[in-house]
Amino acid sequence: MRSHGKRLLVLGAGTAGTMVANKVHKRLPDWSVSVVDRDDVHDYQPGYLFIPFGKQEPGQIRKSRRQFLAAAVEVVTGEIDRVDPEGQKVTLADGEVLGYDYLVIATGTSPRPEQTPGMLGEEWHRSVGEFYTYDGAVALRDRLSRFRGGRLVMHTTELPIKCPVAPLEFTFLADDFLRQRGLREQTELVFVTPLDGAFTKPVASRELSAELSKRGIKLETDFLIERVDQERQVIVSYDEREIEYDQLVTVPLNMGADFVGRSGLGDELNYVPVDKHTLQSTAHETIFALGDASNIPTSKAGSVAHFSVEVWLENFVELVEGRPMTHMFDGHANCFVESGQGKAMLLDFNYDVEPLTGDFPLPGVGPLRLLKESRANHLGKLAFRHIYWNALLPGRPLGLPAAMSMTGKHQEEK
Numbered sequence: 001m002r003s004h005g006k007r008l009l010v011l012g013a014g015t016a017g018t019m020v021a022n023k024v025h026k027r028l029p030d031w032s033v034s035v036v037d038r039d040d041v042h043d044y045q046p047g048y049l050f051i052p053f054g055k056q057e058p059g060q061i062r063k064s065r066r067q068f069l070a071a072a073v074e075v076v077t078g079e080i081d082r083v084d085p086e087g088q089k090v091t092l093a094d095g096e097v098l099g100y101d102y103l104v105i106a107t108g109t110s111p112r113p114e115q116t117p118g119m120l121g122e123e124w125h126r127s128v129g130e131f132y133t134y135d136g137a138v139a140l141r142d143r144l145s146r147f148r149g150g151r152l153v154m155h156t157t158e159l160p161i162k163c164p165v166a167p168l169e170f171t172f173l174a175d176d177f178l179r180q181r182g183l184r185e186q187t188e189l190v191f192v193t194p195l196d197g198a199f200t201k202p203v204a205s206r207e208l209s210a211e212l213s214k215r216g217i218k219l220e221t222d223f224l225i226e227r228v229d230q231e232r233q234v235i236v237s238y239d240e241r242e243i244e245y246d247q248l249v250t251v252p253l254n255m256g257a258d259f260v261g262r263s264g265l266g267d268e269l270n271y272v273p274v275d276k277h278t279l280q281s282t283a284h285e286t287i288f289a290l291g292d293a294s295n296i297p298t299s300k301a302g303s304v305a306h307f308s309v310e311v312w313l314e315n316f317v318e319l320v321e322g323r324p325m326t327h328m329f330d331g332h333a334n335c336f337v338e339s340g341q342g343k344a345m346l347l348d349f350n351y352d353v354e355p356l357t358g359d360f361p362l363p364g365v366g367p368l369r370l371l372k373e374s375r376a377n378h379l380g381k382l383a384f385r386h387i388y389w390n391a392l393l394p395g396r397p398l399g400l401p402a403a404m405s406m407t408g409k410h411q412e413e414k
């Protein structure tokens, strides 16, 4: 059965929403595809990491959303206020109502400093810095350019966060930055995490902890922050540990969009519960959540958005043509970890397989190395900005399989 002329409404025109709109428009040309976002500013968020170190310019990572959306996709600019799943409609803050046959929620996740007492305040974006927003990354660049040594503390509030390796990357790049400026000797670098190790999974945690200690970076684990004391320049945990800082760089609690919670569609962090293989809402058949907005148990990353959209599209076409959905997203994530000195590591994993050491994509050849530093990995990470703007967002095929492969991975004895 062919499907005829229905309406897909996509909430959010970031990484996932842009890909969804472009791909559906191409595959189902008689459908009407509309996308809603609050503004016309699309940031390449992985670039936020490089701005504080002067390694990328703000202008290189910010573009108009419209230019990445196919001309036939309707773009609505407005703040999403509420979804009415039974009535199949969405209300914007200005009162406009948009109906849909199918809805994709792709409104991502964002840092919420107001959720931790004392984090916001006079010193926000000064001695309490962050790089998870454009403004925060630019402000931190100015702080670091004036930094003359002391205690530099990289802190993560709670998981999940988008790009969970970014705090580690920041720490490695800070180490490199300080060495180049002759400031490393007079700086104590501290990595503070709510986890019991440097990362979530055992092999990656072991390899990444080793990289921290190789660089003389102190690791503080199991730190659940209760408040920031801006006056005394300390962060305080629930078990009353205190960590002093001269410059704090924090990743605030990340949460999904508030309208998700208001509409009764989210969990306690406003993430939409979905079937982890089909990305379909567990409560409403006509709703899907893609990208960071869902509760799937894998990294919140652009690579996950990319792989999951590819699998989702095949299922969506089957669904609207009246067939059962037969494709299963495996949770595939692929993350480069900048480690300084022009090198990076690569992590490749899915729901069932943790990040392992090895070669990628070809055993013994690579050219990329898994969980080990290499120059090729770093070049891969840098190249990705161009791929993002020119191929990924427009929905062009990248030739990367959506499903994770075990080829080249070293399986360790447990």
Ligand SMILES: Cc1cc2nc3c(=O)[nH]c(=O)nc-3n(C[C@H](O)[C@H](O)[C@H](O)COP(=O)(O)OP(=O)(O)OC[C@H]3O[C@@H](n4cnc5c(N)ncnc54)[C@H](O)[C@@H]3O)c2cc1C
Pocket (backbone or CB within 6 Å): 011, 012, 013, 014, 015, 016, 017, 036, 037, 038, 039, 044, 045, 046, 047, 048, 049, 078, 079, 080, 081, 106, 107, 108, 109, 131, 132, 133, 162, 163, 166, 257, 258, 259, 290, 291, 292, 293, 300, 301, 302, 303, 304, 305, 334, 335, 336
């Ligand atoms: C510092 C940093 C480094 C990163 N590095 C990497 C990396 O190296 N590799 C990688 O794969 N990923 C990386 N990521 C993660 C990646 O950027 C995200 O996972 C990806 O952008 C998620 O896409 P998304 O479409 O789900 O959300 P987004 O791209 O964030 O888009 C969400 C959209 O929804 C809109 N929106 C939200 N609420 C509303 C509302 N109420 N009304 C209207 N519009 C709304 C927003 O304006 C936004 O445009 C990084 C992220 C950060 C912050």
